[in-house]
Amino acid sequence: MKHPIQKLAYDSTSKALYLAVGERIQKFDSVTGDLISEWIPHTCETKTDLEEPKNKKAKTADSKHNVFRTLSCSPDGKYVVGSTDEQKSLVVLNADDLTVVNIRKFPKRPSAIDITSDSSTVLLGDKFGDVYAVPIRDVTYVPTAGLSKISQVSESESGGELDPILGHVSMLVDLLITEDQNGLRHIISSDRDEHIRVTKYPESFLIERFCLGHEQYVSQLLIPSWCPNTLISGGGDDFLAHWDWTTGELLEKVDVHSILYPESEQNESEAQVEEVAMSGIWQVPELQLILAYDETVKMLLVFKLHKEPRELEYLNKFSVSILDVAVTGDSGKVWLSIDDTDNNNQLIQKFIISGKGEFTATDSDVTARILDKASFNIASRDEVVALHSIALLRKHAEH
Amino acid sequence: MAEMSQSAPLSTTVSNDSTSGPTGNKRKRADYRQSQREKRQELKTVVFEANDISQDNIKLPKKKYYRQRAHSNPFSDHLLEYPISPSHMDWHKLYPALLPPKEDESTELARKVEIVDVGCGFGGLLVSLATEFPDKLILGMEIRVQVSHYVEDRIIALRQQHANEGQYNNIAVLRANAMKFLPNFFGKGQLSKMFFCFPDPHFKVRKHKARIVTSTLASEYAYMLRPGGIIYTITDVLDLHQWMVRHLESHPLFRRLSKEWEDDDACVKIMRKDTEEGKKVERNKGDKWVACFIRLDDPE
Numbered sequence: 001m002k003h004p005i006q007k008l009a010y011d012s013t014s015k016a017l018y019l020a021v022g023e024r025i026q027k028f029d030s031v032t033g034d035l036i037s038e039w040i041p042h043t044c045e046t047k048t049d050l051e052e053p054k055n056k057k058a059k060t061a062d063s064k065h066n067v068f069r070t071l072s073c074s075p076d077g078k079y080v081v082g083s084t085d086e087q088k089s090l091v092v093l094n095a096d097d098l099t100v101v102n103i104r105k106f107p108k109r110p111s112a113i114d115i116t117s118d119s120s121t122v123l124l125g126d127k128f129g130d131v132y133a134v135p136i137r138d139v140t141y142v143p144t145a146g147l148s149k150i151s152q153v154s155e156s157e158s159g160g161e162l163d164p165i166l167g168h169v170s171m172l173v174d175l176l177i178t179e180d181q182n183g184l185r186h187i188i189s190s191d192r193d194e195h196i197r198v199t200k201y202p203e204s205f206l207i208e209r210f211c212l213g214h215e216q217y218v219s220q221l222l223i224p225s226w227c228p229n230t231l232i233s234g235g236g237d238d239f240l241a242h243w244d245w246t247t248g249e250l251l252e253k254v255d256v257h258s259i260l261y262p263e264s265e266q267n268e269s270e271a272q273v274e275e276v277a278m279s280g281i282w283q284v285p286e287l288q289l290i291l292a293y294d295e296t297v298k299m300l301l302v303f304k305l306h307k308e309p310r311e312l313e314y315l316n317k318f319s320v321s322i323l324d325v326a327v328t329g330d331s332g333k334v335w336l337s338i339d340d341t342d343n344n345n346q347l348i349q350k351f352i353i354s355g356k357g358e359f360t361a362t363d364s365d366v367t368a369r370i371l372d373k374a375s376f377n378i379a380s381r382d383e384v385v386a387l388h389s390i391a392l393l394r395k396h397a398e399h
Numbered sequence: 400m401a402e403m404s405q406s407a408p409l410s411t412t413v414s415n416d417s418t419s420g421p422t423g424n425k426r427k428r429a430d431y432r433q434s435q436r437e438k439r440q441e442l443k444t445v446v447f448e449a450n451d452i453s454q455d456n457i458k459l460p461k462k463k464y465y466r467q468r469a470h471s472n473p474f475s476d477h478l479l480e481y482p483i484s485p486s487h488m489d490w491h492k493l494y495p496a497l498l499p500p501k502e503d504e505s506t507e508l509a510r511k512v513e514i515v516d517v518g519c520g521f522g523g524l525l526v527s528l529a530t531e532f533p534d535k536l537i538l539g540m541e542i543r544v545q546v547s548h549y550v551e552d553r554i555i556a557l558r559q560q561h562a563n564e565g566q567y568n569n570i571a572v573l574r575a576n577a578m579k580f581l582p583n584f585f586g587k588g589q590l591s592k593m594f595f596c597f598p599d600p601h602f603k604v605r606k607h608k609a610r611i612v613t614s615t616l617a618s619e620y621a622y623m624l625r626p627g628g629i630i631y632t633i634t635d636v637l638d639l640h641q642w643m644v645r646h647l648e649s650h651p652l653f654r655r656l657s658k659e660w661e662d663d664d665a666c667v668k669i670m671r672k673d674t675e676e677g678k679k680v681e682r683n684k685g686d687k688w689v690a691c692f693i694r695l696d697d698p699e
Binding site for chain 2: 166167204
């Protein structure tokens with residue numbers, strides 16, 4: 001069987017489709033289906049290795065667990081950036097040939113990344129709650145090993161140590177950076193303790209406001225391009241929240257629980273736990289659609305975001321087990337990374353979404369060509385790390 | 400780091416002789432706590448009328464019945480209540496004599512908490528601030544459950560004992576994790592003063608991230624303090640003092656206030672003298688290090 005594809009990234013200018021499979025990156029031409037390039041980590045040296053703190057056990061080279069959890073293309077199309085789990089690395093590759101630009105290790109496991117619109121800076125949030133800003137190319141800045149190093153900040157300034165630009169006192173789950181037409185930038189970050197915070201950038205010491213209203217972890221944030229004052233957020237709550245993030249106002253709570261767990265199918269004798277776990281929210285700008293995926297029920301929900309009045313309208317649902325969505329920006333065509341243990345042949349599929357939210361498979365020839373070269377063989381599912389783990393963020397009080 | 404269990408169940412190995420021996424004391428403590436708990440439930444939201452002779456004089460609580468270890472892990476998922484947002488919070492139940500009920504329309508115009516004692520301990524500072532700022536609402540936050548119960552009981556007793564003067568209605572305590580959830584309680588620029596008295600020093604380097612003042616937390620404090628608002632800090636641990644000074648001084652929205660300012664300020668005097676920790680430091684002839692910071696205006 002083949003290893004599932006955790007992350008997809010699409011560059012609309014070059015029409016390249018990038019796959020993060022385990023710890024590897026693959027680049028395909030999405031028009032022809034050709035494999036253009038591949039990056040496998042063992043075959044290159046890592047640069048700017050931080051010394052591991054001495055009291056940590058030296059981990060063996062069990063790097064099949066050093067999987068990519070995030071993958072993004074820089075807006076200028078020059079770089080592909082991703083962060084990995086076990087070695088807590090940020091990997092920057094050249095977009096054209098997937099050669100390494102730099103690999104930097106961070107003190108804690110990265111959980112979310114975003115890239116500024118000028119492609120100069122990568123923002124990285126970690127499981128401790130800190131957010132770092134690092135230049136995409138320059139490696140003279142090395143992240144500090146946590147706040148404990150701040151006490152030595154005066155000596156280390158010359159050494160180029162980096163401090164977090166902002167922090168939550170909670171696991172950071174998602175972040176994004178947004179820029180308005182005047183060039184004013186903000187970081188929106190969310191954590192496991194239900195907070196969504198709006199911070200100025202680069203004056204990241206200035207918290208503008210909080211968007212408070214979630215009652216469970218917030219795992220996904222999205223600002224739709226056709227409605228830049230809108231923020232859509234979701235996570236463990238029974239609803240998706242629709243905010244005006246510029247004022248902090250909660251415009252509407254869109255119930256997803258009743259869509260995911262319809263009354264009619266509820267069996268009273270089975271005391272089922274009906275929890276929501278949103279692991280992805282994406283936008284299809286050309287159709288003004290919002291896609292939201294629940295990993296427990298394995299359902300992709302399609303909404304239309306209307307501008308006037310500003311509200312989300314539920315359109316349709318698609319029952320499918322996926323890991324990621326790559327939006328092409330072309331007439332509702334999207335790539336889905338499928339994770340179906342029963343049917344391991346179709347790891348990638350291309351669909352066209354209609355204005356009503358219906359999915360139709362398309363471009364099967366190109367898809368077949370990609371599938372031929374995509375991913376790599378593994379002996380069994382046991383070799384794959386847990387990929388559907390958003391639901392674990394739910395808090396269960398200790399006492 | 401797990402906390403001790405919150406409520407002590409009545410001992411199951413009760414001996415018939417309840418006046419002597421360790422079992423006797425245990426029973427006495429458990430009984431006391433049970434009766435305090437019942438009284439607290441009944442009285443915490445009561446408004447004590449002046450000249451009300453129907454209530455027996457409520458005694459101040461005794462600390463020995465509220466023992467708890469000094470540390471509590473702020474990163475744990477405690478079973479704490481906190482509001483979804485500041486507007487969801489029902490402040491009336493903490494200040495029943497001074498604030499209208501939440502359903503009441505006049506709630507919008509009601510006063511808001513302005514002064515917060517983060518880690519209020521046994522409430523010494525709160526009690527002194529109550530009479531220093533009789534027109535302001537003051538809140539103490541304490542993560543340790545037994546200690547917060549002690550302060551609740553103390554406030555109930557004081558309110559009843561001073562019902563004629565109408566005092567102590569402006570202070571209240573909340574069991575809360577201030578490190579994580581301050582933004583749930585307070586809106587932007589709401590506070591005029593924040594106190595950090597004798598915070599847990601977390602001596603080990605790897606525990607420094609648990610300190611209540613860090614660069615990243617300073618931004619949150621700056622968010623809820625109005626420009627011109629003051630952060631007060633005091634500690635007997637020099638390393639912690641230097642740490643807090645370094646982090647707040649390097650934050651663009653705070654500026655340290657001078658010694659002259661400290662000597663003139665009433666709250667600094669209260670902070671030095673009136674906290675239980677401060678008194679303990681006095682007894683042990685330790686040093687007290689004070690640092691105060693003013694919240695600057697947002698940059699243009």
